[in-house]
Amino acid sequence: MNWNSWPEFFNMGGYAFYVWGSYGVTAVLIVGELLLLRSHRQKALTLAKRTVKYGKVEKDES
Amino acid sequence: MSNFNWYKYSSPATFYGLAGKMIPWFYGVAALLCVAGLYLGLFLAPTDFQQSDAYRIIFIHVPAAWMAMVIYVVMACWAALGLAFNTRLSFMMASALAPTGALMTFISLWTGALWGKPTWGAWWVWDARLTSELILFFLYLGFMALQAAIDDPRRADRAGALIALVGVVNVPIIYFSVRWWNTLHQGASVSVTKSPSMAAIMLAGMLVMALAAWMYAIAAALSRARSIILEREKNSQWVAQMVEGEA
Numbered sequence: 001m002n003w004n005s006w007p008e009f010f011n012m013g014g015y016a017f018y019v020w021g022s023y024g025v026t027a028v029l030i031v032g033e034l035l036l037l038r039s040h041r042q043k044a045l046t047l048a049k050r051t052v053k054y055g056k057v058e059k060d061e062s
Numbered sequence: 063m064s065n066f067n068w069y070k071y072s073s074p075a076t077f078y079g080l081a082g083k084m085i086p087w088f089y090g091v092a093a094l095l096c097v098a099g100l101y102l103g104l105f106l107a108p109t110d111f112q113q114s115d116a117y118r119i120i121f122i123h124v125p126a127a128w129m130a131m132v133i134y135v136v137m138a139c140w141a142a143l144g145l146a147f148n149t150r151l152s153f154m155m156a157s158a159l160a161p162t163g164a165l166m167t168f169i170s171l172w173t174g175a176l177w178g179k180p181t182w183g184a185w186w187v188w189d190a191r192l193t194s195e196l197i198l199f200f201l202y203l204g205f206m207a208l209q210a211a212i213d214d215p216r217r218a219d220r221a222g223a224l225i226a227l228v229g230v231v232n233v234p235i236i237y238f239s240v241r242w243w244n245t246l247h248q249g250a251s252v253s254v255t256k257s258p259s260m261a262a263i264m265l266a267g268m269l270v271m272a273l274a275a276w277m278y279a280i281a282a283a284l285s286r287a288r289s290i291i292l293e294r295e296k297n298s299q300w301v302a303q304m305v306e307g308e309a
Contacts, residue, residue, distance in 0.1 A: 002108055009104075013115035018180050022119045022173040026126070030278070033165055037285045044292035045305075051296040052305045 072151050074291045075300040081284040088281035095274035103267035110264075119177040120264070124251070125272040127170035129279050130198060131233050133163035137205075138230040141223035153219035154294065156226060157209060158287035162279050164202035171195060182246055190239035191247035194232055201229035215294060 003009040012019040103121035110117040137159040144152035174192065175185040186192065205225045212218035235242075240249045251260055252268075260268075295301050 001105055003105070012118065013109060015114060015116040015180055018116055018176045019118050022122055022176045025172055026122050026169050029165060029169060033162065033282060036161075037282060037289075040286065040289040041292075044289040048292045048296045048301050049305050052302045 072149050074151050074154070074295055075298075077151055078288055078291050078304075081288050085281050085284050085288075088277050088284070092274050092277035092281060095270055095277060099267055099270035099274050102263060102270060107264045107267050108261065113181060116177065116180045117264075119173050120251075121267050121271045123170060123173040123177060124268055125275040126166045126173065127195070128272055129275045130163060130167040130170050130195070131236060132276075133159050133166060133279060133283075134198060134201070134226075134233055135230060137163060138226045141226040144219060145223050145227075150294070151291075153223065154287055154290045155283070156223065157219075158283045158290055159279075160202055160205050160209075160222075161286065162282045164199065164206065166275070166279065167195065167199040167202060171199060187246050189245045189247055190243040191236065191245050194236040194239050197232055198229075198236060201225065201232060205229075 010016060010020075099121060103118060107118070109115050137156045140152045140156040140159070143149060144156065171192075174195075178187070179185050205222050208225060209218045209222045212221055239245060240247055252265065292301065
């Protein structure tokens with residue numbers, strides 16, 4: 001273990017802004033992509049179900 | 063192996079089912095590797111004698127930068143396969159990879175800026191490595207924008223494939239930029255021919271994080287490919303059967 005205490009860990013030798021700015025933004029972006037992937041899947045499933053139910057539907061978006 | 067039917071797996075219907083089974087495994091392995099890599103990188107790896115703890119950005123920066131290049135090459139390969147054999151699935155895979163590739167490229171640029179400021183004193187410099195990486199980001203965005211702008215999916219596929227193939231020359235430029243030009247960006251920390259220029263535990267953390275990024279990118283691309291398949295094949299028999307089976 002490299003650290004003696006949690007405050008020391010969070011301080012990152014004085015580079016907290018740079019280190020946590022990197023890790024934090026990356027985490028937010030990955031979670032964001034996961035949410036986008038889920039909503040994409042739900043939209044695609046809804047579209048497929050509608051198409052099966054009502055026959056060929058015209059593309060109204062994208 | 064001669065009896066193995068590759069064409070079976072190039073059918074979107076077969077691929078859809080197979081990918082659906084594989085995705086949770088890739089996400090699971092990615093999560094485990096990520097936890098292990100973060101533990102190695104943030105808790106076990108020692109403070110660097112030169113860069114203090116700012117160097118810990120490497121555990122995100124390098125894996126993201128590697129994935130940005132790897133995903134682009136894989137995307138170009140799918141595009142080439144699609145153009146050569148006219149297989150729908152190949153184009154769908156190329157489209158599915160682009161957003162994740164763009165994300166990895168952005169992460170590498172962002173973490174690079176946050177690393178550059180404390181070590182070089184600048185968020186950004188127009189050095190060959192940084193500039194070619196920025197071009198990679200624009201290639202991804204251009205690919206996605208072009209596909210979104212063309213209504214006919216078959217034309218969109220071909221136009222996108224062309225960008226993907228032309229842009230692939232940028233990848234060796236990124237990779238070798240630190241050797242070909244005198245860059246502020248440091249040279250490769252890991253290479254096949256030389257022993258790595260970093261401590262074993264730092265290297266281990268970086269490699270584990272890189273593997274995690276691979277697994278994540280595969281899961282994300284497969285997941286996006288499934289949604290694209292559903293959108294494009296919604297009028298087909300197998301989608302109708304599957305949707306009715308679920309309802």
